[in-house]
Amino acid sequence: MENIQEYSHKRYNPLTGEWVLVSPHRAKRPWQGQEEEPSKEQRPSHDPTCYLCAGNKRANGETNPDYNDVYVFVNDFSALQKDSKQFTVNDGLIKAEAEQGICKVICFSPDHSKSLADMNVKDIQKVIHTWQNEYVTLGKQPNINYVQIFENKGAVMGCSNPHPHGQIWSQSTLPNEVVKKDNQQKAYFKTHQKTLLQDYLKQELKLKERLVFENRAFVVLVPFWAVWPYEVMIVPKQPQEDITKLPREETILFAEAISVLTKTYDKLFNTSFPYSSGIHQAPTNGEDNDHWHWHMSFYPPLLRSATVKKFMVGYEMFGMAQRDITPETAAKTLKHLADNLY
Numbered sequence: 001m002e003n004i005q006e007y008s009h010k011r012y013n014p015l016t017g018e019w020v021l022v023s024p025h026r027a028k029r030p031w032q033g034q035e036e037e038p039s040k041e042q043r044p045s046h047d048p049t050c051y052l053c054a055g056n057k058r059a060n061g062e063t064n065p066d067y068n069d070v071y072v073f074v075n076d077f078s079a080l081q082k083d084s085k086q087f088t089v090n091d092g093l094i095k096a097e098a099e100q101g102i103c104k105v106i107c108f109s110p111d112h113s114k115s116l117a118d119m120n121v122k123d124i125q126k127v128i129h130t131w132q133n134e135y136v137t138l139g140k141q142p143n144i145n146y147v148q149i150f151e152n153k154g155a156v157m158g159c160s161n162p163h164p165h166g167q168i169w170s171q172s173t174l175p176n177e178v179v180k181k182d183n184q185q186k187a188y189f190k191t192h193q194k195t196l197l198q199d200y201l202k203q204e205l206k207l208k209e210r211l212v213f214e215n216r217a218f219v220v221l222v223p224f225w226a227v228w229p230y231e232v233m234i235v236p237k238q239p240q241e242d243i244t245k246l247p248r249e250e251t252i253l254f255a256e257a258i259s260v261l262t263k264t265y266d267k268l269f270n271t272s273f274p275y276s277s278g279i280h281q282a283p284t285n286g287e288d289n290d291h292w293h294w295h296m297s298f299y300p301p302l303l304r305s306a307t308v309k310k311f312m313v314g315y316e317m318f319g320m321a322q323r324d325i326t327p328e329t330a331a332k333t334l335k336h337l338a339d340n341l342y
Contacts, residue, residue, distance in 0.1 A: 005326055013225035014188070014196055016180040020227050021315075021322040024329075043113040043162060052163035054110045070130045071107040078103035080171055082143075100143045101171035106130060108164040115153060115164050115272060117262035124255035131168075131279070132244050132251075138170040139284030146174050146283045154274025156301055156309060174283055181280055182292070189291030195239040197293035210331040213260045213338045217253040220261055220338075222331040227321040229303045229310050230268065230330050232261055234296040241292045242281035258296075264338045265300060275300035
């Protein structure tokens with residue numbers, strides 16, 4: 001596969017059924033476009049003006065408790081409404097229907113100055129336990145059929161508050177990306193009686209070309225079909241439908257994988273590395289979801305340095321996703337940093 005590192009080609013994403021254009025030769029082109037301000041802000045452990053810090057008043061007038069671990073509350077400006085009126089619009093090609101849901105904010109730590117990369121593994125484990133609890137609690141609601149856990153880190157990713165936090169949006173129907181992955185995994189499982197990611201991991205562990213880190217329970221890798229420059233996926237080695245199936249003793253290994261990756265990201269360009277991350281897992285619709293193999297993806301925008309980001313415009317918006325540096329090059333860079341963290 002030597003040509004794959006030199007010539008333009010497209011790669012298939014079996015999880016979505018879509019392709020990404022890879023253009024390795026373009027990585028050498030000079031950059032004269034926009035450059036971002038690197039994040040070098042030194043934040044206090046408590047900011048009296050922050051809506052998410054312990055004991056502070058939020059935008060809606062409510063006061064946060066003096067929490068000292070993980071803190072979860074219903075989003076003051078939820079995108080989905082729990083009591084949205086049921087309705088449908090079906091007029092030829094003009095279609096709409098009501099969507100109900102519950103949106104929550106999860107503060108990872110009371111320390112305003114930290115990110116996941118700065119937290120110790122046991123504190124990240126507490127975040128994971130909260131994710132598991134929220135998945136169960138929200139999933140039990142009669143009108144909730146999917147729970148999306150995610151984080152936007154950094155102003156360049158649209159994060160309006162630097163306090164370490166993520167979000168959980170739960171809703172009555174499956175969002176677009178989840179529908180794709182549900183269909184693809186279901187079709188593969190029906191044919192092979194194994195999960196798609198179970199077989200994919202076997203290939204990756206044999207090839208060792210895109211691995212960044214692994215422990216007894218998890219693999220951290222740059223997927224063969226990665227779109228973002230330093231996109232990474234964390235996958236459990238054993239097939240599991242959702243994060244609640246993760247044995248309690250292995251949540252610390254999941255926390256370790258997150259810790260190693262986020263610390264590695266920060267070392268890459270010596271900045272607090274921005275990204276959007278999210279967990280894709282089985283719907284909470286009460287159906288047989290044996291075909292699901294949950295995974296956590298990180299989509300960071302930085303391309304060449306702390307100041308140069310990847311833009312999804314032009315061809316990406318009207319054609320298909322495109323990347324310059326190959327996933328193998330990105331993985332090699334990240335693995336070297338991960339191997340030398342300590």
